[in-house]
Amino acid sequence: MAISIAAHVLAEAHDGHIPTDALLKFPLIFVPLWWAWTGFTLYVNRFGEDSPAQRIVYFIQMLFVIIMAANINVDFEAYYLFFMIGYVGIRLSTVYMYARVWNRHRGLPRQVASYLCLSFLIGSAISFSSVLFPGVAKFYVLYLGIVVDIALPLAGRRLLRRMPVHHHHLMERYGLATIILLGELILVMVDTIRHHSLTLQSGWAVLIGFSIAVAIWWHYFESSEREAHENRAGPGHPVIYGHLFTFLSLGIVSNVIRYALNHELALRSFAWLAWSGFALYVLSTVLIFRPYAASKGLLSWAGLGYPLTLLVLCGIVLLLLPSLTAVYAALAVFFLVYALIAVRQAKMKPASLSR
Template sequence: MAYLPMTARSRDEAHRAATPLELFFDLCFVVAVAQAGRQLVHALAEDHIGAGITGYLFVFFGVWWAWMNFTWFASAYDIDDVPYRLATLVQIAGVLVYSAGIPRAFNDTDWTVAVVGYLVMRVALTFQWLRAAGGEEGGARRCALTYAVGLVVCQAGWVALLWAPEGSERWLFVVLVVAELLVPVVAERHHQTPWHPHHIAERYGLFTIIVLGETVAASTVAVQSALDEHEALDVLLPIAAGGLVLVFAAWWIYFAVPAHDRLSSNREAIPWGYGHFVIFASAAAIGAGIEVAVEHAVGKAHVSTVTANLSVTLPASLFLGFVWLLHSRHFKHGPAQQAVLPVAAVLLLACAWTGTYAVLWAGCVAAAAVAAGVTLVHRERSEGVRREEEVPS
């Protein structure tokens, strides 16, 4: 495959779909998502709630932001030549190094290995943006150069974080997160990169499937381990059944509406894209929560029943709430349709106080939300067809 000049792809390109290289890139992120979830399980099970949630959000930001950086660049500039492929493979190597550093970052606030992994990713991505700048002119060139400079400056900040005074790391981390989030806003202030709405929506959907799949895998391993050690099928079955239904419902709800229809410009796309941090993090945390619920059921988790239940119902509630906030509400008609997901999110939280069958009840609530949504949409369509038939020809 020859070297090609890097020029922007058409925003109106027909049949724009995820490439095998993008799918491979996403698959390697499973390792990072699994590492973050595993550390969260250990922290919650040992009743280190605050430290566990904070550590999880910090390390998951690194996972999500690395994926975001690549995804939006690829949507605009993926030319699939040899340098592009090699740079992407280098980024994948960086992801794996970052994943290896997650336990130290989570438990000991030692970000050395994670920052090295990020540095590897950033060198490759900066090269990509400089290539893009070389093939563009005017506003597009300035935009690409701003991205490249922003990446270098922020990465310098992450490296400097390794020498920050003890006790200041978490506050400096938040400052760097804000700086990272501002780079796309500043870079695309006067020129929008030609990302493809259908392609972006598909990429986000695929990553949602990945984190939900990791939730299923983690839950399965937890139940299997508990059965091998305790053979407590009667206790574990409601958790396994409720958790599975919960994941099924999460998938159904996320893909119920065509998200790409609202992604017409950065004004809609940036809040939508950034808001997915909560969707991805909560979807992955559901699996961690199910593991905690399993450990609590067999007496291995040192937390109360309500806390164990909240480890499942809180992320599930956040998932439903943010799916509604980011795109479902824009496709709902009437107060009944609009109320389904917010009400279900509140009921999911309430399930935490229903005792040992909380996860099963949470699955029932999520399934009821799907059934209510499908019923209301079907009724609306039936009434629309009826009204059309009543109109005289």
């Protein structure tokens, strides 16, 4: 829900353009939401248990998510305090759970829990200290804490590799979040049908939007299903950090569909928004899925040629097309082509390497 609300930051166009401050604030609002959710997801992946303490923390985090979601607004400064309290509250509740593991376990689980507990405590403390700073300085301090929070698990990669994530469970959790965000694309179309008379033009736009959603679903879950069955040992960083860009891309694509239906965005602005959504999706899935394919010897990093070529070609085509409808239809074609290539490559796997 909160991530869907964050995507609406891009939904208000003025004079045919999305305001620059909205473009900047979209990732600044989105990243804390993604990281807050990711933090507890990874705790459950390594140390989750069906206990009263964990259930209580779930409920506490839900409360803080409500606080964050209620304070998502382009006028970020006016809503800043409660948004920050919601974020820090979620992070500190996760710190508490790691502290419990630190106190109750010995050996490697204790080392991993203590490292993550202290790392996230440092990041949360920096973010919370932003209340002491005036004006825009508080935003820099808030995001300094978030950057520290995100970077320290990467710095501790060697330790975290010794207690790898449960790969299947991790892919499953991120897959569920992806389904929710794909649902946002469908809701945009449903909202148009409910509140506006369905014409030939709007019906065509809905059909194209639906084909984009299908192409993304097809590509993502075709790739995800294969990787979920791989027995991967490691901290799962490509999956974790790659999904930030997947989620950002889906938020952008939902707005592309919205603007294709209401025609409030100028042609060039629409083309750039459409290309950004496609580019982020392609780059994110390369990050998430490419390391595993490469490790099987199926594809080397030279195999990046086709997605990068597709990105460049997509950018050129979208920016040269003469109408918004043409750009929108071309975007759908590029998503479908990307999905078809992935399916074709999966079928071309050597039998000895198939699962």
